Amino acid sequence: MTELLVGTKKGLFVLESDGEAFAITSRHFAGEPVEFATRDARTGRTFACVTSAFYGPKIFYTDDLAAEWQQASGIELPEDAEKPLERLWTIVPAEADDHLYAGGAPGILFESHDGGASWELNTAFWEQPTRPEWSPGAGGMCMHSIATWPGDPSRVALAISAVGVWLTDDGGQTWRHGNKNLYPRYMPEEARADTIDLCVHNMHRAPKRPERLFMQFHGGVYRSDDAGETWASIADGLPSDFGFPMVIDPDDPDSAYVIPLVADLDRTTPEGKVRVYETRDAGASWTARGEGLPSEDAYLTILRQAFCGDGAGTSMGLYFGATSGDVFGSRDAGKTWFTAATNLPPVHSVRAT
């Protein structure tokens, strides 16, 4: 059975399929924005990042979707923060047992060492000396991507819109930039070399070759083969280098999937066609994967956390949702697609469990 956790503007929807059509089996946090939901495969614990417009951002967790959710503790900034915590964007299991990371806005990293029940701010990152100079993207200063290193808990890469890539080799005690060769077209030419206003939209590490990372940038698609120190463009062959989500096949370090949008001023699928683009040669070439997806008068927006993979190889599942409320899926690594759900609220995130 495949289960999808679909975070939307108006709650979390759980969709299930036994290999045929998907059906909604439950709804949680009705009416509340659920920015992200995922399950820790190690423990079976499900997490939801809920950002009430009234009551502020929270992390909730449950070990049984039929039972009550618990509110995680410690999700707050220091009392002397200039602004309150804005939003939680992602939760990622770390390498050590019961260790998890959570990223959010304004550019913050939380850690849990008890399976997600309680959290603490990573103070080394919070106290970065350049923080007063950091600028948010349109969606806030969101830390959306946390790339752990399989087998090495000391090495982590983070990505923030719009504060670029950050690297640690000591488990988060110290951090440094990893931005070389990123090319921010939205900055004046004179400022591009030195700016830290780098709007990363998504970043993933290839688990089987962990020194390799793929990135969707705010105008650019990149690959790093030196653990995020330097980057090279791999956007040639795409209809647009603008987009938000990205997925990789965990068994294939030469793979990546993106969903291009027209441009920053027109964040819709190009030519009215919904297409996923796949590379299996590390970005040297891209292939459109659209069979079964809307191909006429379809101007969708797919947000950064609204695309996920499930498994690996030729039978890898791929699932994404749009702000239109549609959810699409593939059970053959993108070769063919089907509609998993329609008429949901605007989709913020999709994760398969």
Next chain:
Amino acid sequence: MAVVRLRAPLSELAGGKRELELAGSTVSEVLKALEREHPDTRGWILDERGAIREHINVFVNKEYGREDTSVTPSDRLHVIPAISGG
């Protein structure tokens, strides 16, 4: 002590109570007393800096209250989500 009136989901976080008597001479003090008595409400009305959340209204009787608004034992505080959202 002042009376604080809560609606769901805040009342659920306060042990199912829709009305509580709490001590304090300002709105901030009363709401912090609520957090001490019912820790699950921490962070829901006041943010981590102690400020009333942007889209929460706290009335003292029939007037809008701020963190430093004075409260007397005969006052009633109403915590109500603002008219906002989408």
